[in-house]
Amino acid sequence: MDVEGTPVFRFAPGPSGPLHLGHTRAISLNAEYRDVYNGKLILRIEDTNPNAIDESAYDLIPKEMEWLDAKPDEIFIQSDRLDIYYNDIKTLLAAGHAYVTSTPAEEWRDLKRNSKSDKYRDLSPKEHLDAFERLLMKGSGIVVIKTDLEDPNPALRDFVAFRVVEDKHPRQGSNHRLWPTYNFAVSIDDYRLGITHVLRGKDHLNNTERQKWIYKYMGWKEPHFIHYGLVSMPDTLLKTSEIKQKISEGVYEGWADCQLATVQALARRGFKSKAIRKFWIAGGIKEVDITFSWPNLESVNKSLIDSKSKRLFFVPNPIQFSFETPSEIQKTAPFHPDIPEWGVRSETISSNSHIYLSKDDISSLTSGDIIRLKNLCNVTFHDDKLNYHSIDNIKGTPIFQWVSDKNMNLSLHYPNGKKDIGLVEDYAIKHIQETVQFERLGFVTLSDSKVNLTAFYLHK
RNA sequence: GCUCCUGUAGUGUAGUCCGGCCCAUCAUUCUGGCUUCUCGAGCCAGGGACUCGGGUUCGAAUCCCGACGGGAGCACCA
Structure with a gap:
């Protein structure tokens, strides 16, 4: 990039509502260049169309940028100018x-x-x-x-x-x-605010040509105009007006509904701002149009959170079993398989205990099968009870996560709108607001809910 | 219709400016194998691309021409 002196970048959204995934590219790229070149990032709210304004956006946008590690150095509002x-x-x-x-x-x-x-x-x-x-x-x-x-x-x-x-x-x-x-206010402001690099989508190519006329007439030096290709996001609703409509219809519970790709929803599910930033930087600023890929973003996020997330057992669609054992057994499950310092989830299981397994896991079992309760022991499976079999691993035995009576109800919300009701180890209560991994299921973020525990599914 | 931008694997990306080091990079996805206290995990291996056709050249993903494909704009929206 062509830089001399202190480069000044800007993010200039219309205040039609909260930010969503689509905005994060412009924010990430501009913020990254600001950071790398020690420049400035200006937030300019473009509210020159009085009937396309959601007042909450004036406060939300700066907050959400901050969450994205892209705190603006200065904020301007066009209607003040x-x-x-x-x-x-x-x-x-x-x-x-x-x-x-x-x-x-x-x-x-x-x-x-x-x-x-x-x-x-x-x-x-x-x-x-x-x-x-x-x-x-x-x-x-x-x-x-x-x-x-x-x-x-x-x-x-x-x-x-x-x-x-x-x-x-x-x-x-x-x-x-x-x-x-738009075109008039943008030209005037880009110049008068000292923007040196206008980094925006290719859809502005013609706007750039229009704006150049104003620079020419005013005798102003043009900033560097850089256009990156368009991103299509299949199956992702990004039209603010449409989201707003569906929220009011009750299709979504609000802007943070985990089915949405708003910044609020991504944050609540457990995406790291750093992952979003890395993802877009890896994409670069070429003028080719691209197709957004959730797996690619998720993979970046996973590499960031994997070593920071505690492990817990969650049993969706639980089925209750009685448990029979000649003597008490100790459960010893690490909070993280590679981080012994984090300690273990432990409890004592005896014949008085109930064990809950997921309906999905046991559906293919028949009475007499031997399975392993992860981090506990092997048991013989019967229709309504589990009998202690042995303690050491047996090669080829299916291993399932389980919970005892020390559990809590939890509903797990998926981005596709589906919901799993199940039981989670009671250790979960100590990790509210944290992103944890439900073993064999994936990463989730635990959320406080007055009634019972809720979690939002992040990714595998 | 007019104008502009763009074309490397399923997806994203490196290389393209300054032709040879590219039988093309990395990640993800996919497939197969291994592994056993995450088999929806981990490890390993493999598959998979230079849009097509001409031209220039000893040599082209890289340069030129054409075709075709993808995207955007043509708002008293931003």
């Missing part, structure tokens, strides 16, 4: 680089499609400045940046800089009716 935009457009109007028109939208678009000039386009700067002042107060119309009407790319011919939105703005109330559009 309208005077700046007004000033700059006046400069452009005065220089004849922009115009005000009241031509109806459809008609105006048609003219552009045919490379034709709007009838107001060539009025004098004075007349446009007056029209602009009027538009601030009343009337209808738009302010347009002149480009090249003959541009072969129809997307690049004259673009809107301001339009009238009468709706009340959550932060600014009804003080303003003339709002800048």
Whole structure:
């Protein structure tokens, strides 16, 4: 990357709701470059469309960035900066680089499609400045940046800089009716905030070309524009508006519902911000479009948490067995197979104890089979009881996790919406909010729930 | 339709600028084997790609041309 001095990066979302997986790429990449080059990362909230704003996003976005280890160095909110935009457009109007028109939208678009000039386009700067002042107060119309009407790319011919939105703005109330559009506000801010590197998705390629017109007219030096390819995320709902809709319909319990790919949900399931960061960095910033892969992300996460997660037994769909043994037996199960310092989960099992096994595990067993209760002993399986068989491992014996009466109810929620009800060792209560591994099942994050224990499935 | 971007295994990625060290890297997935107190774990092995067709060259994933494929934009959204 081309860097001189202190590079300044930015993340510039619209405040339509909490952040999701899709946002994390821009955040991770920008934050990584900030860190590596000792630069700055600016968060700029782009709230210039009064009717696409979720007020909670103003607080949530900085918090979620912080969770992602991407705490912004500075935060700007575009709706606080309208005077700046007004000033700059006046400069452009005065220089004849922009115009005000009241031509109806459809008609105006048609003219552009045919490379034709709007009838107001060539009025004098004075007349446009007056029209602009009027538009601030009343009337209808738009302010347009002149480009090249003959541009072969129809997307690049004259673009809107301001339009009238009468709706009340959550932060600014009804003080303003003339709002800048994305392309205008972005150009002005990227320059005035000293952004040196604009790192964003390829979908902005045309926007970049539009924004360059403003830099050119203002005589400003352009930042480095870098575009990375688009990511398609199959089976992952990332449209904020749609998520919001489904939450209100009760399809999801909220933004942190573990079926969602919001930052909140990922965090609650136990994804590490570092894993997300590493994943996107490994992806790089090429302009090729890519397909997102959960297994790849999960693998990164797993390598990060494996040696930090305690092991516990969880028995989904438990079946109760009585247990018969000539003498008491000691369960000695390490909290982690490779970390003896963490100690063991131990308890004494006698003939008074019940043992619970998962229905899924025993479905293929027949009476008389020998199985091993992990970290305890071998038993002979009968329809409703287990008889002590021997203590040492027997080659080829299936090994199952189990719980005794020292258990707690737990419901395990999967990202696909399914739920397992089962029993977990009571050690679980000491590890609320932690990510642990349910042996033979996968990593989960334990969550406090007033009624009974809940866990969210992370990955294998 | 117009314009722009892009094309290495199922997925992601290295190599492409400055042609030979690439019968193409790493990770993940998949398959097989081994292992036994996670067989939904661990270990090992294997399969799997330069989109296609021309050209330049002693030599091309790398350069040129064409075709085809994928994506985006053409909003008074961001």
